[in-house]
Amino acid sequence: MITNTVYVYRAFERFWHWSQALLIMFLALTGFEIHGSITFFGFEDAVAYHNVAAYALIILIVFAIFWHLTTGEWRQYIPSLTHVRAYMNYYVFGIFRNEPHPTRKTVLTKLNPLQKLVYFGLKTLIIPGMLITGLLYIFYRYPQRHGIEALNIESLEIIAVLHTAGAFLLLGFLIVHLYLMTTGESVFSNLRAMLTGYEQLHEEEEDQDVNIVIVSAPTTEKQS
């Protein structure tokens, strides 16, 4: 099989991925300390660090949104049900028989259909949910403090419970994500790609029968 070394993940993308990963893990650590589940920094410091990390993550997300929009990379995350069954079969059966992935990874389709579904959910539900509940958690007292009775939020409970639920989902995602990292072409190929940006990809063949759902190619992208 012919493979090429392809530049898949660009500098900003990798920076975004890793700093987001670190921030989310740090937020989980400090967050679950605030939640009372663990003791590490001490409550007061945990709150201070959690807030700083939250703002850092928000800034990062703003940059990432800008990047996704300007590069057209956002299209990578448009979910589709095509080949979802094939992938479920792959992870339940095929992977144990050393079968190839049902679709091929290319620069234009970095994500397989299952990833698209999951990441789409993350980006449209979990992350915005965490952002909104997190910001409300920080600012829910503002209306009362400044005498705007109409905007009073009487209780922190719903905000805090939703924020905690989101945190559990993100942690669950993290566990599975760390494992699925090893299910690339080789155990470390995905990790290497996300670190260096380069990955050995199969050359595209004319007779691909099970191939990606081609989305319109990003116009600004001209891969060298």
Place this chain on the structure above:
Amino acid sequence: MKRITGILTIVALTVLVAYTVFAPEHAPPSHMAELREQMKQKPSASVDHSLFPQLQRSFARPQDVTGTCISCHNHRHTEVMQSNHWNWEREEYIEGRGVVYIGKKNAVNNFCIGAMGNEQSCAKCHIGLGMTEEGFSYTDAENIDCLICHDQTDTYAKASEQGGAPDPSLDLGTIARNVGRPDRDNCGVCHFFGGGGNNVKHGDLEMAMFQGTRDVDVHMGIDGMDMSCIDCHTTENHNIAGKLYSLSSMNRNRATCEPCHTELPHDDEILNEHTLKVACQTCHIPTYAKVNATKTHWDWSTAGKLKDGEPYHVEDEDGNHTYLSTKGSFEWGTNLQPEYQWFNGTASHYLLGDTVPPGTERIVLNELHGSYADEDSKIHPVKVHRAVQPYDPATGMLIMPKLYGDAAGDSAFWTDFDWKNASRAGMEHAGLPFSGEVAFIETEMNWPVNHMVATKENTVQCIECHTREDGRLAGLTDFYLPGRDYSPVVETGGAAILLLSFLGVVIHAGVRIGASRRRKNGAAS
């Protein structure tokens, strides 16, 4: 080009994040420094009373001193006579009850129960002279005791059980020539000894504060700002800010921290936000009764035991009474952690003659109002004094027994040790019915803790409330407290998600490794 843009983006992000993390702290507000400077300026007297010709004499009666005061300060007595220090009562509005007059005359406490019938003795802490058992002339200005508040020789003292009259051996002339702005000795001589002994009632006001350090109270510490009571309990026309909720009901004329410290005194915004729901005292008074013990429990039901026909007492190793034949059993505590209650500045009171329904287990004598949902409420530290005290199960009334008597046989409990006679005499004096039956009931009294403010380093730490188990606020359950509360559903569901994710990964990985081995073995063979 793209590379440069990428690098620039990364640099910009790093700078932004670094700035957020290491942003220079706001310069500490000079506000505290200003306050310190302000408090260092101690007021000096505008006149020297020792030079006034009117005072160059001796005084046979304390009333003569008062008359001489009024001859110059010819309006002040009217102010005093409007004060609750004089009247021993306030007009208060209680929700659901209307306007009532509350004071020592009709309030019931769970220490010595009340002043009714014991006026001669209790008058030791009234700013009047000439209290009699029949009551008192609240209209005679000459009975104002100016000296108890204005004496600066620290020698003026009231005699025991003399209706508020001073110790007859005192030279009133010398004292009258040395009067001035009340200092903490003037206030402390009564307020540190509420309940008949040091720190008995309040727990946060006691004689160690005459000469206490900053560790006892950061404001009053003689090694610090050395503030006096009236620096906070500001006074105009003898109307003193601040009052005690054992006897007051309305949210008015309170001495608060905000006039000096503002409503948002912290550098940290998160701490400032706490001030919406948490009173300053809650974090800044971690413990009270820091030096000497305060009474925490009083069981009247054990009173009256005699040894060989004589009353006796038992003391603990610190010299605190744990049993008195006259009063019953006591419990004491030092370095106590307050209990916490929502409090909006209003309270309701059990007043003498109130009835409780049969089957009542406990009477709260002064219920502090408030809840999380009430936006005027804040969490306050409270000393709760618990007691078991006499009550008439037939009428449902707490009993005001006659305690103090001049001689044996006049039915006073402290001399005759007979509950029925003492109750009958006491209730008769109060003009209230008594069935002849004496039972005992649990009561609680709430004493908001306001003094013994800790130094900055010793304030309550976040984790003392924001913790799952046994936090300071464990008793306040009507709101969500981060670090303490959680949704059991989310907690269990979350744990299940994590566990299933982990198990799924382990099983999948196991099968993968197994399959891979088998393949290799298959290939080898």
